[in-house]
Amino acid sequence: MKQRAMINIRGIVQGVGFRPFVYRLAHSYRLTGWVCNTSGSVEIDVEGDECALNQFIDSLRMQAPPRARIDNLEASFHPLIGYDAFLIHKSQAKENEYQLISPDIATCEDCKREIFSAGDRRYNYPFTNCTNCGPRFTIIKDIPYDRPKTTMNGFVMCPDCQSEYSDPLDRRFHAQPNACPVCGPQVWLVDKDGVRIEADDPLAKASELLRAGNILALKGLGGFHLACDATDEQAVRRLRRRKKRPSKPLAVMIGTIAKIKEHCYVSREEEDLLSSPVAPIVLLNWRKGKSGIAPLIAPQQHDLGVMLPYTPLHHLLLAKADIPLMMTSGNLSGEPLAKDNEEALVKLAAIADYFLLHDRDIHVRCDDSVCVVDRGTRVIRRARGYAPDPIVLPFQAGEILACGPELKNTVCLTKKEHAFISQHIGDMGSESALAHLKDTINHYESLFRITPQIIACDMHPEYVATKYARQLASKNNLPCISVQHHHAHIVSGMIDNELEGKVIGVAFDGTGYGTDGAIWGGEFLIADWVGFERVGQLEYIPMPGGEAAIRRPYRMALSYLYTLFGNEVSLDGLPLQQVEPIERRVIARQVQQGINSPLTSSAGRLFDTVAALSGVREEIDYEGQAAIELEAVAARDGQDARSYPFFIDREAQTRVVRLKSTISSVLHDVRAGVLPATISLRFHRTMAAVIANMCELIAQERDLERVVLSGGVLQNRLLAHLTGAAIKSKGLEVFSHHRVPCNDGGISLGQAVIAHFASSKTGG
Ligand code: ZN
Ligand code: ZN
Ligand code: FE
Numbered sequence: 081m082k083q084r085a086m087i088n089i090r091g092i093v094q095g096v097g098f099r100p101f102v103y104r105l106a107h108s109y110r111l112t113g114w115v116c117n118t119s120g121s122v123e124i125d126v127e128g129d130e131c132a133l134n135q136f137i138d139s140l141r142m143q144a145p146p147r148a149r150i151d152n153l154e155a156s157f158h159p160l161i162g163y164d165a166f167l168i169h170k171s172q173a174k175e176n177e178y179q180l181i182s183p184d185i186a187t188c189e190d191c192k193r194e195i196f197s198a199g200d201r202r203y204n205y206p207f208t209n210c211t212n213c214g215p216r217f218t219i220i221k222d223i224p225y226d227r228p229k230t231t232m233n234g235f236v237m238c239p240d241c242q243s244e245y246s247d248p249l250d251r252r253f254h255a256q257p258n259a260c261p262v263c264g265p266q267v268w269l270v271d272k273d274g275v276r277i278e279a280d281d282p283l284a285k286a287s288e289l290l291r292a293g294n295i296l297a298l299k300g301l302g303g304f305h306l307a308c309d310a311t312d313e314q315a316v317r318r319l320r321r322r323k324k325r326p327s328k329p330l331a332v333m334i335g336t337i338a339k340i341k342e343h344c345y346v347s348r349e350e351e352d353l354l355s356s357p358v359a360p361i362v363l364l365n366w367r368k369g370k371s372g373i374a375p376l377i378a379p380q381q382h383d384l385g386v387m388l389p390y391t392p393l394h395h396l397l398l399a400k401a402d403i404p405l406m407m408t409s410g411n412l413s414g415e416p417l418a419k420d421n422e423e424a425l426v427k428l429a430a431i432a433d434y435f436l437l438h439d440r441d442i443h444v445r446c447d448d449s450v451c452v453v454d455r456g457t458r459v460i461r462r463a464r465g466y467a468p469d470p471i472v473l474p475f476q477a478g479e480i481l482a483c484g485p486e487l488k489n490t491v492c493l494t495k496k497e498h499a500f501i502s503q504h505i506g507d508m509g510s511e512s513a514l515a516h517l518k519d520t521i522n523h524y525e526s527l528f529r530i531t532p533q534i535i536a537c538d539m540h541p542e543y544v545a546t547k548y549a550r551q552l553a554s555k556n557n558l559p560c561i562s563v564q565h566h567h568a569h570i571v572s573g574m575i576d577n578e579l580e581g582k583v584i585g586v587a588f589d590g591t592g593y594g595t596d597g598a599i600w601g602g603e604f605l606i607a608d609w610v611g612f613e614r615v616g617q618l619e620y621i622p623m624p625g626g627e628a629a630i631r632r633p634y635r636m637a638l639s640y641l642y643t644l645f646g647n648e649v650s651l652d653g654l655p656l657q658q659v660e661p662i663e664r665r666v667i668a669r670q671v672q673q674g675i676n677s678p679l680t681s682s683a684g685r686l687f688d689t690v691a692a693l694s695g696v697r698e699e700i701d702y703e704g705q706a707a708i709e710l711e712a713v714a715a716r717d718g719q720d721a722r723s724y725p726f727f728i729d730r731e732a733q734t735r736v737v738r739l740k741s742t743i744s745s746v747l748h749d750v751r752a753g754v755l756p757a758t759i760s761l762r763f764h765r766t767m768a769a770v771i772a773n774m775c776e777l778i779a780q781e782r783d784l785e786r787v788v789l790s791g792g793v794l795q796n797r798l799l800a801h802l803t804g805a806a807i808k809s810k811g812l813e814v815f816s817h818h819r820v821p822c823n824d825g826g827i828s829l830g831q832a833v834i835a836h837f838a839s840s841k842t843g844g
Pocket of ligand 2 (some may be wrong): 238242264
């Protein structure tokens with residue numbers, strides 16, 4: 081018997097070879113009808129033998145292409161029409177409907193084979209791609225995903241490409257960015273004055289220049305990279321000086337897994353992640369001493385951030401250069417990634433010696449993602465390969481825009497069950513960063529047909545993103561909901577772990593504006609999606625000079641000493657003796673009289689303090705540096721099992737962690753000549769015990785048993801491990817971040833969710 085079905089499929093079903101797959105499947109079951117992309121979904125109208133039709137529907141789910149993801153499949157049965165063939169219809173745009181968009185996908189094995197096969201028509205061609213790989217998000221201007229709505233619009237396919245594109249049995253059937261050397265984008269090389277350097281093979285010439293120690297700006301997938309020979313200490317030093325980035329770790333791109341193993345230890349899981357379609361930067365255990373990579377790439381670190389080539393351009397360049405390449409974002413410090421040729425030539429002229437340019441425009445800036453494998457994949461920076469994949473919410477959200485925090489900013493837009501966390505936007509310290517934030521919001525709004533009805537922002541009145549959110553809300557007459565920073569952290573962690581109801585939230589963090597106007601960051605909350613109660617904190621200590629205390633951890637260390645032990649405290653035997661007496665007196669007065677010294681309970685500042693006291697780091701040049709180096713220096717042999725004392729005080733409704741005995745013991749160890757490695761380990765263990773003891777007290781009192789760990793300080797894996805184990809030993813359950821960063825990159829998600837419930841609570 082014959083039947084006809086109308087099938088509607090939602091999920092990631094565009095730009096991943098879904099229609100050709102449906103076409104082939106329909107033919108194999110001898111069905112007739114059509115398939116079509118709409119802006120909301122893929123629609124199929126199909127008829128034929130009942131049994132074949134049912135198998136067809138099953139196979140849609142079971143055999144979907146590797147990059148496709150079906151979230152919802154609905155089929156309904158209708159009277160026969162009598163189609164005589166199966167066809168792919170032109171895409172239809174539907175008012176207000178939206179469609180998920182595939183992130184950019186690293187080069188597939190088939191395309192890789194072609195670019196390295198002499199004789200293939202795409203041999204050596206840096207823009208090779210197919211339905212299984214290639215640029216997506218970064219070239220898409222609008223939906224439905226079709227070539228005219230991408231930056232490939234200007235390139236007219238040659239007859240060969242056109243015939244691949246039109247052949248349902250070809251790997252490039254409807255591959256929107258399809259291109260070849262005859263008809264597609266081209267690459268060329270210029271010097272820093274923009275003068276073209278003639279070369280038969282610009283990639284070969286570029287790799288020669290790299291091998292000779294030059295710094296190359298190269299246009300990639302989501303923006304420019306700055307590259308140099310990662311084994312050339314001089315080149316790396318030059319890049320650091322020109323980029324004004326003295327010590328923040330840089331990433332390395334290495335041609336193959338086998339070559340990565342010459343420099344790092346790589347587990348099976350890490351290998352899978354590196355070579356996955358996301359192809360992120362993965363933090364690997366660096367075989368220092370064995371590796372020829374310049375130590376200056378990541379000073380004071382055990383880990384090295386490594387990625388494989390993820391576009392044909394990178395594959396070819398790496399193969400020709402045959403050296404590991406240092407790769408860092410092509411931007412000036414504090415600014416977003418340069419993405420256009422002209423922009424790069426202007427902005428990067430003082431950094432790069434040469435530029436490798438091409439004429440496929442980048443529509444959306446997107447940095448490399450950064451991950452670590454630690455009991456599963458944990459995303460530290462969520463960008464290329466992840467964005468704009470949404471997080472699926474356990475409820476139907478309104479249309480909300482959350483503008484995110486000040487540092488490591490992302491924004492989040494919600495619609496129905498989807499939370500679209502933007503790619504990493506970065507620190508909001510410049511005009512161009514704000515422009516990037518606005519562009520990103522506009523792009524997500526238009527791609528996903530979102531018209532925000534509620535705006536969410538951080539509670540900090542001075543944050544650039546907060547000010548923008550408030551302007552936007554008042555201009556459009558929308559409610560603007562201020563969300564406490566650490567509440568947002570915990571809810572972000574809850575959504576990441578699909579938790580509902582009340583949890584104990586531990587937010588160990590750098591900086592977050594508190595409801596009392598103080599700077600929070602060592603917080604114990606009872607939180608749910610709607611609200612929170614602060615039930616514990618690290619004790620308040622003044623931050624002498626505010627921001628200055630963040631940049632100079634020794635100031636924070638002095639503040640701890642003056643606050644806890646008085647101004648007469650002896651600095652004998654401490655690295656703090658080197659601080660000028662005048663500055664010490666100023667700090668003492670600031671602390672005593674509270675001049676320009678906001679109070680903080682920040683765990684980040686406490687880690688800074690111990691780093692400064694133990695001589696690990698007194699001044700920093702990137703965020704979190706002192707704490708990061710304190711973690712790196714910690715002894716890994718596990719011989720010493722001691723920790724420092726601390727007290728938990730009860731003050732009205734909250735518990736306060738008192739650190740006088742802790743700091744006093746640290747001072748004792750420093751003066752006794754105990755190694756920083758040992759002090760650091762003892763301190764980490766102490767913090768784990770602080771968290772576990774607090775959680776135990778709160779859990780007993782409030783009858784809760786789930787603990788969510790969040791905040792940038794918990795990116796510290798030593799702390800996370802020790803803390804997780806300590807909490808479990810109290811019989812409690814622990815949850816930490818995986819898909820969403822535990823640092824401020826995850827804040828926007830928490831803001832959006834909290835704003836949704838705040839507005840439904842007030843009936844708005
Ligand atoms: Zn491919
Ligand atoms: Zn072509
Ligand atoms: Fe934070």
